[in-house]
Amino acid sequence: MCIFSQNLHVEVTNFQTEVTMQSFRLGSIFGFEIRVDLSWFLIFFLILWTLTTGVFPGNYPGLTNATYIAMGVVGTLLFFVSLLAHELSHSLLARAKGIPVEGITLFIFGGVSRTRMEAETPGDEFQIAGIGPLTSLAIALLCGFLWWVGRNVGWAVAVNGVTAYLATINLMLAIFNILPGFPLDGGRVFRAIAWKITGNYKKATRIATIGGKLLGYAIIALGLLQLFGGFVINGLWLIFIGWFLASAAEASYQDLLIRSTLEGVPARELMTPYPETVTPNLSLQQLVDEYFMHRRYHGFPVAEGDRVVGIITLNRVKDIPREQWAYQTVRETMRPIEDGVSVRPEEKMSNVLQKMEESQLRRVLVTKNGSLQGIITAGDIARWLQRRRDIGEEMA
Template identity: 70%
Template structure:
């Protein structure tokens, strides 16, 4: 996931995915180009721009508050939350583990829509006060739309399709009844896919009815929900399949290493172009320093390859890319996701013993499936 750090709130790191910018400017353009001019004619273009910017920013602030509510309840339940990432259609709390009970899952999921309803009530109250007091049409327009949008957000999130909050509430209910998280997730994911097809179908109908912008939005949202339902279920299956599997079972032992003083030009010519590996551990004697990846080198201008060394480009061991042979593979998945490197170095007593990559995990899961082993 391509994202950058925005800051932190109460210890939760806030990151913004690049896809967020696409939706941000689409929503901004919709407000400025059609919504506000169509509903509040006669105002200046500058006023429409200010209304659009303020409404869009406060809408995403509302989404952030929605996600923060999930994170605060998860933390209260003993679930470690690394932070929140805002992306195309909202946000997601990055947790290190699933809820341990159906009750915890229900409370964590349920607080999000309640927060959106509370925000809708707040803006609705401001709209009512502003209308009664004769505030500016621009101010009342912003508060009125924010009240409506947050109410719609709460209702949409309550649809019983995973991974929406309503789908998580549904999953928690099925989990409580069956006692089986995987089965509950599968059923909730089916619900998510069903609703995604309904939303896409409604979008197609609106397209043929002449409501092109509305139709495209619905198709886009339905497509996203469909992919999210698939991804969420597959993620659970992978985690369940790797539960109890140790790093030593999947690692490639004694990987080839490179020295820290090697120039990038030599690294490319002698290693990346001659061998199949996409990354190499960096060692100095018996001491592990970090890892150098092909993507890391690609980010460096070619004219610097002759003068820049591996030590100046590598990802250091302090950045969470190290694991122990006896560690559970589910922990490795979390480290890969947190570091973005897609591989970890296996170390015992400070010495490099092996490496595990995302491809190693995928190959192991594929072999297990081909041999007829039950996944999860």
Template identity: 70%
Template sequence: MQGFRLGSIFGFEIRIDLSWLLIVFLILWTLSAGLFPANYPGLSNATYFGMGLVATFLFFASLLAHELSHSLVARTKGIPVEGITLFIFGGVSRTRMDAEHPDDEFQIAIIGPFTSLVLAAFFGLIAYIGTNAGWSVVVTGVASYLGTINLILAIFNMLPGFPLDGGRVFRSLIWKYTGNQKKATKIASTSGKWLAYLLIALGFWELFGSALLSGLWLILIGWFLYNAAEAGYEELLIRTSLEGVKAQEIMTPHPETVNADLTLQDLVDKYFLSRRYQSFPVTEDSHPIGIITLNQVKDIPREEWIYRTVRDAMIPTDTGVTARPEEQMSQVLEKMQESGVRRVLVTQNGSLKGIITANDVAHWLRRQRDLGNQMG
């Protein structure tokens, strides 16, 4: 996801995906031009806009609280959390690993809907007290909406379809009963796909019933849920397939290297345009000192290529783009994800032994699958 950094809360980086801006506009428009005028007639357009603005802000604050609860519990379980990203379909906590025990998975998953229920009760109580006390509908209307939307959020997230919170709770229960995380994930993912089919079907039903906007949203949410369910299971398959596998088993040995003092123009002409590779290890005196990718070169203005060198654009090895030959692939995958270049150099005693790219991992998994099918 692309976006920008908003700040940090409790040490968790908060990022806003660009798609989030679309949903902010849609919710603000729906509330200020539709819901609030229909429910509370007689107010000025400026008042409706103010109500919509506050309600939209507090809604996303509620989403953030939901995701923060997941992240805080994950942290107590020893699971590293990089941060939280808000995007068009809500939010997601970016963790470096999954729970290793079903009880931990259950607690991490259940806290989100519980937080939403607490928020629903809180805003519902404000609406109830305010209504009986004669407060302005500007306050009670916003509170009522937030109570309702948080209740809907809690109920929707508890549907038993992976990777929704309810799907993760469902997976944790099956995992605890069977002792098999892979089997539990497959069942929960299948449940997620069927839930996606149902949402898409309901979306088309809404479309035929002239509810264009809600129908489109149901279809989009169903489509997103289907892809997320499939991706979640594939991710687990990759991780379990790589258990016990070392970097040296997957790496491409003795990769072609480039000199750190090579100009970017020569790098492009003599390497990127004449080779099939998208990256090269960078060496100095036969020792690896970094890695250069085509994207790093593209970020530099073309007119500077004639005098800028590979050293100026490369990612140094001290930024975590190296691994040892005996290192487990689970750790290597984390480094590939963290580096942002999806590549690591395999080094030993200051010497370059190989390189691992996303293609290397994909090819290895494909061979294992083919061999498994033949053996089966």
């Protein structure tokens, strides 16, 4: 399953702080950073095990175990290459439409294209969402053609088995993704159509979200039928997928509401003013012992006199081997202010959110003429939104 999304790398839902997928960088293709979420390994080995012990031995009996393992490894890797091609088609077209794309992340349910903004017109949304299933269909047809050629010219059974599998799985991928359930590609196509008809992006998203939740509930119901019918593994997977779809649909809409509510709000309204700072000459051991162990904060601005020079977070410290803490300083570990970790007090929260996502620190410093004015964290945003609810103000 592939989901084209504005940004699932950092997602704020139910007025809680963001949830960041734990991922590592794999490389770069066409200028897009390719990252792999740790959850991807679960589905990778599950597919590998299924192909090696079930699908290929059942469909092509009589081959050696080594052959089945080789078929499983090649089939699994090429399946994920297909998923990557699917996401690349989204990203390439989005970039052609002027939408900045940071990269692609592969995770347990396929992949997401990490973009900095949504499509600006229903036509762009329709095209960017629709290109994914078309790419999967093209891959299915190509693999089907290779299978047909292999059958007629006498290629090895193992080769034909892999091409047949890839043709089938990519066809299923194309069909599944065109279902009108947001945030699947088909759900985004549906939103584009609703957007065109209503002329209201937010209303169209709400309509598409209802469709996504209904599809998720339908898949859960199908999973329950499978479960009670004795197909336990299939049933559990369908329930899991259905739950994920329904949750992702609602989360995407909540994310839109949050961004709409914050649109036009200046950073000064959400910041915690004049936060506690640390000096750059502290050792990391002193920082941990005197600050992190006695404060509730996970990050501190770093200041020299009246001038802020950077920000240090607990995660940055944890990346340094513990035996080096006594010798390495805050200055050597911090993210300097020049790295885009600061905003102006009058800067709009839409830009603040973008900088928080780009820095991956979940916080930014608010500065004016080099002087620290405040700090904004994910928790500050969540509390501000909650206060609006508490006083009876609905999100936009």
